[in-house]
Amino acid sequence: MNDDSILQAPPVVFPGQQHAPESAYGTAYDLLSRRAPREAMAVLEPALEAEPGNTGLRLLRAWAYLMRAQLRRAEAELAGLVEEYPDDVWARHALGRSLERQSKLAEALPHLRLAAVMSGEPRARARRPARRAAARRARREALGRARLRRPPTRSASASPRPTCARSRSRSRCR
Numbered sequence: 001m002n003d004d005s006i007l008q009a010p011p012v013v014f015p016g017q018q019h020a021p022e023s024a025y026g027t028a029y030d031l032l033s034r035r036a037p038r039e040a041m042a043v044l045e046p047a048l049e050a051e052p053g054n055t056g057l058r059l060l061r062a063w064a065y066l067m068r069a070q071l072r073r074a075e076a077e078l079a080g081l082v083e084e085y086p087d088d089v090w091a092r093h094a095l096g097r098s099l100e101r102q103s104k105l106a107e108a109l110p111h112l113r114l115a116a117v118m119s120g121e122p123r124a125r126a127r128r129p130a131r132r133a134a135a136r137r138a139r140r141e142a143l144g145r146a147r148l149r150r151p152p153t154r155s156a157s158a159s160p161r162p163t164c165a166r167s168r169s170r171s172r173c174r
Helices: 021-033 037-050 055-067 071-084 089-101 105-119 128-148
Strands: none
Touching (some): 021 037, 037 055, 055 089, 071 089, 089 105
8 A cells, every 4th residue: 555545544633733724614613513512612712803804704603603503693694684685595404493483474485495406405404493383272172172062971880989999899999
């Protein structure tokens, strides 16, 4: 084997170490794919201070917010990105998901539908919030009807009385 064919792994950069801002995207993406949003945020924040308009870094920060369930921050970041780049399918879908997770179904549905149509898969998650809302309404209505209807009462002689397991008589157990 030649020395040229040996693959070398990139150096590992840990949060807190000094690193170049151009490597922040790769490092943060790797950390987020490994489900480490806190560490990714530690890498992203200094890079975003240096380049506040970098769309890729802003998308990664929104992804980190979503992973950490900081939904309002994710919504604010993604709303700005969708306003600047209305053709970004991932940003629009992520905005819809963040709104859906906040139970803002009416606001989420247009974004999810548009992202589904833009991605070429119109059935993908486009109707999920509507189905959830319809299922909730149906459950509420069913519970309301169940509460209004009471089971028919039986006469006292017709209801079975519990028997004692020790004796064969119909007397109640003590």
